[in-house]
Amino acid sequence: MMGIEGVVALIIGAALGAFIMTLISKNRLQQLKQMQQEEINGFLNQQIELNKALAISNEKSDNLANRMDQLDRQLEKERELRHEAEKILVSRDSELINLKQRLEEEKKNLEAIQERSRVEFENVAHRILKQQTADFTITSQKGLQDILTPLRERIQDFEKKVDLTYEKGLKDQSDLKAELLKIYDLSVTLDKDAKNLTNALKSDSKRQGNWGEIILERVLERSGLIKDQEYYLQFSSKNEQGAIMRPDVVIRLPEDKHLVIDSKVSLTAYTEYVSAEEEPLRSKKLREHLDSIRRHIKELSEKRYDQLLGINSPDFVLMFMPVEPAFGLAVQADHELFNYAWHERVVIVSPTTLLATLRTVSSIWKFEKQNQNALEIADRGGKLYDKFASFVNDLENIGQNIEKAEKAYQEAHKKLISGSGNLIRQVEQIKIMGVTTKKSLPETLINEADE
Template sequence: AENLTRALKGESKMQGNWGELVLERVLEKSGLEKDREYSVQQSFRREDGSRSLPDVIIHLPNGNQMIVDSKVSLTHYERYVNAEEAQQEAFLKEHLNSLKKHVEQLSAKKYEDIYEIESPDFVLMFVPIETAFTIAINTEPELYNKAFEHNIVIVTPSTLLATLRTIDSMWSNEKQRRNAIEIARQAGALYDKFEGLVTDLTQVGKRMDEAKNEYSGAMNKLVTGRGNIIGRIEKLKKMGAKTKKSLPETILKRAEEANVSGSEELDL
């Protein structure tokens, strides 16, 4: 409370710094991520070459941006709160005039004319103290509508937080939509890869079957067929061919059985 009192009694720059601090606290609670969903004190160049420095730029999922300005003087509000009842009416009038003046100044900045950003036609004017706006709107109900006519929407911490939470929900839906599109794309690519793998494995299976058939044919000539090569080569050894090695007994036995079986078939 003491810090707030000192800020409100201080110079305009101190009030501005305090208002920006409150605005940042609201942004932190909104769920939006700094430098991604919103930017602070980002500089822009106008078409005439001049520079503009909005307090906060809120980035919307559709590519547009929303500008928030928190430069509001609350000196007269502080004096109204702490004044005697006889003096309150005068300070309240000054407080209203201060808000109206800021609406006019904010409208004159023409933030919507900044060509580097796609901005909505209205700007959010942030009043960091709820009761400062409540007292003003209760005294002059048309204040909000008059500001809206200048493309200015007056917000407080609670109403701004509700707006930012809505924007955060929009971002969540947009991220889910983008993820759904990416999942569909990845699923399609995975299906195509799987189809290619199935085709390749089918070809490998066919080639394995072909190789197996060729192997069986070669083994038939070499070992298992009648008049196989193994039997003939072994006869050469028995007839006196000089060799230093011998074929495996299992192979010789299979070759001999094949030749015997073939002879019996001929006898039959």
């Protein structure tokens, strides 16, 4: 019995051992499968991470390639701008040199014009003084000739007829008498006309004033000034009390300044002085002539033309005396006349002195226009220089930006192909691992990259 039980126990022990071994093998196999699955999962996760890294690397590579293209384009553009800037710089240098030459020529021309104008003014003033004296003498002689020529012709005719009558005898006495009557009538008529002309100016202040204004206009026409630009006739303005005032002439000066001229004719006493033969009467008429001039000075001073609205004038007015001999007589007879006039803020001028003054004003206007042109050239030159300096600064900035762009390009290119961990080799290694891609990097770039 014990033998059977031993066998049975042995069989049961073997079966239990086999069962236990089976359980152990299953557990071991399960563990192996689990470990294998974990390894597979780890490999898959690693593959996913590699794919992600490859995608990121491809994206960085594309971005880097785009950045390189942008840098290349920017570098090319900066080079073109620099080339254009250099061309413009050369052009501006040439313009600046030409402008300096023009300024130097304008300066020399201006100095030459000033010297010529000074000499011309001295010559003109001398000629004007000489010519005015001659013109007045000629005018006076012509006026007398216009009156006396018909009488002279008649007298000459009369002399001829007297000679003829003397030769013919007494038979022509009746004709001679008739001719004498005609000559007498003509002489009376001429004398009457001359007196009427003199009386017209002597007795009619309005006509005297008009005549003086005509002479003043003729002087202005010969002055070289431009009417309604550099001088104005019958200028109308208001004084501080609001009353309308009309000076005969307003001369416009540079810098918006003005000079007022008013014509005053003192003819009555002067003509009586000239025609008087007795010394007491001449002395009396001379005093009346001087008194008349002083009254005109006082009246003109009280008008205060220099304070009119719209007038920027010195505190004096020019009083124009159109009759040169009357002016000369007054100055010679009254040495204090000029001082009196100046005290009343009046300066007395004759046709000769006024013309010289106006010619001076005309020359000043010419110089002013020339100076304005020179100032405009200088102003444009200054602006051109400022623009040129700004352009040079911009050009320097462009050069600095080009240098920065080149430096950034070199740094990016170095990261792309240089060193053991360059981006080209990294992304190529990922591609070699089996990552699927649609594009490839250029072979030249791959070959250029360090191993």
